[in-house]
Amino acid sequence: MAKLILICGKLCSGKTTYAKTLPGVSLSVDELMLSLLDPYLGDMHQVYTARAKAYLFQKAEELLSMGVDVVFDWGFWKAEERKNTREHFARLGHTVELHYLKIPGDVWEARIEGRNQAVLRGEVQAYQVDENLRSMFESLFEPPEEGDIDHFITI
Template identity: 40%
Template sequence: MAKVILLCGKICSGKSYYTKLLKQNNNAVILSCDEILFDLSLNDVGDRHDVLVEKVKQYFYKKTEEIIEVGVNVVLDFGFWSKQERNNISKYYLERNIDYEWHYIDISDEDWKKNIEERNQKVCKSEANAYYVDEGLLVKLNSLFEKPSTQEMDVWFINERV
């Protein structure tokens, strides 16, 4: 039976890398808000960003139902930063009798900072289609992220730089 794999983790924690592993190992479709926003050149819309992200998520939730119905696994590469958001989407899939798994991408602060630095360098060189993470954005994102408990997650993946 097909399932939804929901990824929880900070920006630059390795979710995209992990998503590729899940895609290969689970014959899954990846749905990513960042991918849509960048592909449609909507990544730099200022104050409208959060509203657009929420609309994309709502669309993906509906699409997930269709994809699962035809027997294909889905990976939602969103981050799911708040406990309330995680609770809401769990309830959403429970009410629709859709199997789901929570995966958390854990990374040390040291490795996380290195990932941010590497990403920012690539963005500056136009080598990556990603958000530049400046100090202001970092403060905002850190204030929004609520680390899950081990009881919330089905899989706890420790991303270690090698």
């Protein structure tokens, strides 16, 4: 039976780098959206994010039904999203694992600065993390409970 891996972690914690080390097809909301849309969507960002996730859910269902492992490379910041995703795919008969990347604050700050500089130089296709995004993240992120984590990775 194919497996779905949910990658949970803060912005700039290394989720995409980690996802690339795992077997299976990596599905990334950021990759999809940055390939198709302007990175500065304002109030529409959440609308397009929800649409991208719905599309990637469909792709994951197709791949898993063919026996292909899938890695969801997005933050899973909220406990409810993690729970709903796990339950949805478990109902379809798939194994679901949560991999949590925990990053110390000083390392996190350095990575945000490094990513922002790389974006400005055009070296990476990623979202620049400004104070608004950082503040939004701080107010939204709910670290997973220990019992919900299948693989704990400390950065």
